[in-house]
Amino acid sequence: MDDPKFETAPWAQLQDLLVDHEDVQEFLQELARLTASSLSARATTYCGITLQRSRDHQFTVASSDDEALQMDEIQYAFGDGPCLHAIRIQDEVHVGNSAADPRWPEYMAHIRDYGIRSMYSVPLKLEGHAKAAMNLYAKDPDVFDEEFRRVARTYGAEASQALLLAVRVARHAATVEDLQSVLTSRTDIDLAVGIIMGQNRCTQQEAFDTLRRASNGRNLKVRVLAAEMVSRLNGEPATTHFTAG
Incomplete structure (x- = not known):
């Protein structure tokens, strides 16, 4: 974790995403790509972002690449896993090695088939009924150690603020459109x-x-x-x- 770029979450880049992408789905896609590149200093990291705007709203999925998309889609198919659990309990979930973790056994078996060993899900703090999580995946075990998780938590806090603003902007735009x-x-x-x-x-x-x-x-x-x-x-x-x- 000696890379100074990794130590500092790129808040300026997050603000640029807000300016450049008014659509929440498009913003999430760019946020997932930025997250993966920013947190890949130690090992290649794949990122998926899950957003649930309300209790009855279906999940919005964004991913940095096909690998992250597959991992998230498998989780949604099973209806449970680190990301969905993190959203429910509003707390981080860490899987050091999917080959040794006893939780969600069927899901873990599928994840292992895709070569994923490390997983780390961080809830993104929003407001109201909206909930979100940042889902990180890596192919080697024990990639997301305590130092990595500390940095990822800081990054997640800043990403939460950017996403919160994006959701507010989208909500305001919808209200303006309806009023017009x-x-x-x-x-x-x-x-x-x-x-x-x-x-x-x-x-x-x-x-x-x-x-x-x-x-x-x-x-x-x-x-x-x-x-x-x-x-x-x-x-x-x-x-x-x-x-x-």
Whole structure:
């Protein structure tokens, strides 16, 4: 562990990942690759990252390479193993040698067939119901000694902060997109109601009732029918002057 690059988790690189990759899945892929390269000073290390955004949400899997992807997929197929256990108990799980570890015997047998001997899973601290873990694999036994685990824990803490920000950004982006969709739909409906009021010389409520009856008659949602009306009259879809920023 004499490599100074290994001793210092590359927080600046983690920040660069956040700037360059707005999509969480893409961010996780790059984070897994960066983790594997940063923690391979002693031996080649493969990295998988598992993210569960909520209790009912399926796992999001990212990996530094095919080896890590295979190891994680085997674990998900068995429904248990170091990574999933680390997520459940929110604590690190270390396997010094898969040939001698008695835990998860069927899973360990499959892992050994792929030549994996050392495993180390570190939970990444998030917020709410979101949970994640960084899963490290190596082909030699006893690769992840105490010094390695100390450095990996420090790296994991910094990666947790980066991932937390990425999840927040993704959540905010989804909220903004949903709000913009609501505003656009509302604009279409208001314009359609205005069109009907002008054509029929009726009140706003009467125009909305007319629009609703027409939507029921054509088995279309009100917002879809309204958008059709506005686009037909305007020659293009309506735009909203509201912003969700």
